[in-house]
Amino acid sequence: MGNDESRPVDVPVVLRISAAVWLFLGILGTLWSLMGLLIVLAFGGTIPVATYLPALALSLGSEAVFVAAGVLSVLLGRGVRPARLVLTLFALILPAVIFFRGGPPVGEVPWAQVLLSPVGAVCAGALAATVLMWLPPAHRYLARRRAGLPEPPASSGAGSGRLPWPLAGAVWLLVVSGVIAALQAVLGMTLLAGTLGSGANPAPALLLWLTLAAAAAADLVCARAVRRAKPFSRYIVTVIPLAGLGLMVLATLAGVSSMSPGSTPPGGLPGAVLLTVLSQGLPLLGGAAAAVLVWLPASRLHFRNSSLPSDPSITDRSPLPPAWG
Known part of the structure; x- marks a missing residue:
């Protein structure tokens, strides 16, 4: 009993x-800003100071924003409300940080290309993450943390179960990849x-969209199946990114072949x-990373133990975690 009361409360899945x-x-924005900063520093002696100093300040500012976002994400995962x-x-x-880094005026932005570019994917991911952290489960959890109230006890039998870290990471990757793929498909x-x-x-x-x-549909369904340790989920998670990348390459080849001879793409x-x-x-690519995680030794052991028959005499079977959503 004492161990259950002292066990830290799980942060809601949406959070x-x-x-x-x-x-x-x-992390992605930090690397992107770092590359821009290195380029600015590399050309520091060849451009006028009036151009160099604003570019340097903008690169340093965007770097600070993305580093702060990474730090705040860790605090958010620990239930820090601010x-x-x-x-x-x-x-x-x-979006302002992205477009002010030398982009065209808002009225001249080719929005169709932007929404389908990595910039659009980043903005869509930020929007999805913002919506998730304001959903009722996350809001209730953060409100109780601020008030210093204890969380209600988890349901019996399921609250003590935890996924091994490779499977937990695979579930997160599948959900994030599914949400981003769905947003890209709808926009496309x-x-x-x-x-x-x-x-x-x-x-x-x-074909691409x-x-x-x-x-997106397969990732979201498989995320739930992986969390419940369904044996078939590992095979689907492995096949989907390979088949999807193959179809995406075919769509690209068809699109390039349909271009006029004088309009070949760069590269x-x-x-x-x-x-x-x-x-x-x-x-x-996120789904491919999840496919690697579900085949690691800790993941295989969890799937094997979860497939054993329910027998009280089996003491080394890992209990299943509660279903998310």
């Missing part, structure tokens, strides 16, 4: 997913519907494939 998304965006408020402000200023289908009368071949883009939609065919995989294919 943990939000913290994971913010941590990923913080971190949620600051991250909400970050979600509002993130909406923009595609507006270009149907332009005479361009819609088949490559349609349908692939992302299918991957040629390999460059177009790489750009597609690193932008629209980010959710599939």
Whole structure:
């Protein structure tokens, strides 16, 4: 009894997913800003001071914003309420930080291309993370933490179970990848519907967005199945990113082949494939990372123990965690 009372209370799943998304965006933005800062420093002696100093200040400022986002994501995962408020402000200023780094005026921004680019994926991820951390379970948890009230006890039998860290990481990756893929698919289908009368071949883009939609649905379903240690989930998690990346490459090849001879993409065919995989294919790369995690030794042991028959004499079987959502 004493051990149950002293056990730390689990942070709600929606809050943990939000913290994971913010941590990923913080790391990604930190690396992106660092590359920009290195470029500014490299050309510091060849450009006028009036241009160099604002560029340096902007690079340092964006670096500080993304580093702070990573730190606040860790605090959010520990239930620190002010971190949620600051991250909400970050979600509002993130587009400004991106576009003010030398981008065109708002009226001249090619929004269709931006929404389907890595920049659009980052902004969509920040929006999804913000929504998750304001959902009722997260709000109730943070309110009780602020008031110093104890959390209600977990249901018997399920509260003591914990996933091994590879499976917990796989669940987070699948949920985040599924949400981002769903947002990309919805935006892509909406923009595609507006270009149907332009005479361009819609088949490559349609294949691309349908692939992302299918991957989103599969990732979200498999996240729940992996959390419940369903044996079939590991095979589906492994196949989906491979099949999705294959279809994405085919869509890119079809799109490039349908271009006129004088409008080849920068970098040629390999460059177009790489750009597609690193932008629209980010959710599939996240699913591939989850596929690696579900086959690690700790994950295999958990699946094997969970598949044993329910027998009180089996004492080394890991109890299943509560279902999320």
